[in-house]
Amino acid sequence: MSSKQFFDEVAGDWDEMRERFFSERVREKAFAVACVQPGRAAADVGAGTGFITEGLARRGLRVIAVDQSEEMLATMQKKFAPFEGIEYRKGEAENLPVETSAVDYVFANMYLHHVESPPEAIREMARILKPQGRLTITDADEHNFEFLREEHHDRWLGFKREDIRKWFEQAGLRNVSVCDINELCTVDSNCGSQRARISIFVASGEK
Secondary structure, three states: OOHHHHHHHHHHHHHHHHHHHOOOHHHHHHHHHHOOOOOOEEEEEOOOOOHHHHHHHHOOOEEEEEEOOHHHHHHHHHHOOOOOOEEEEEOEOOEOOOOOOOEEEEEEEOOHHHOOOHHHHHHHHHHOEEEEEEEEEEEEEOOOOOHHHHHOOOOOOOEOHHHHHHHHHHOOOEEEEEEEEEEEEEEEOOOOOOEEEEEEEEEEEEO
16 A cells, blocks of 8 residues: 555544644644744645644645645545635645745645655755745654554654754755654554654754
C-alpha cells in the first residue's frame, strides 16, 4: 500500500487519530515561531484533514491546503464549508501546485517523513514563498520504531536536526532555527505490543 492509499483509507478517522498522536500545542508553537499575522497568505503542505489549515483560517489568513489524498481534501472541504478563503489543491510536496513567490507562510506538519525526497520538498516549499516569507516545519526527531514504516507507511524514521538545518540553508533560507517543541508524538502499534514516543522539533527559516 502506498502512503497515498493509506491516507485515503484513514481520512474519515484522521482527526481522532491525530488527537491521540499529539496535541494542539504543536500547532500553537509552529504559529508562534512563524509570527503568523492575519490578512496574509499561507500554504499548508500535506494538509491532511486541516489541523494547520483550521488554525490559520481562524486567525484570519487565506490558506492554500495541499494534499496528495483526494479523500483528505474532500473531508476538509466538508469540515470547513463555512470558512471563506481556503483553496484545496491536490499535489505532491516535490511538485507543489502553487505559483512561485505566492505566499507569506508555508507550513508542513508531520508530513516531511512521508515524502520521497525531503531536501527537494524543502526547496519546493521555499520556492512558493514570497521574499521575507517563512517556512515552518514540525516533524519527528530520528527514531528506530520500524513498525511505523509498515503501519503508517512512513518513508523516514524521523530526522536529524542538523540535516534539517542543512536542507533549509541549501534551499536558500536564512535565520534558520531548529528547536525542541517540548511535545511527544505517541503512537501505538496495531497489535498493541509497541508504543512509540518520539520528540518533535520545529524548524523555521526566512526566504
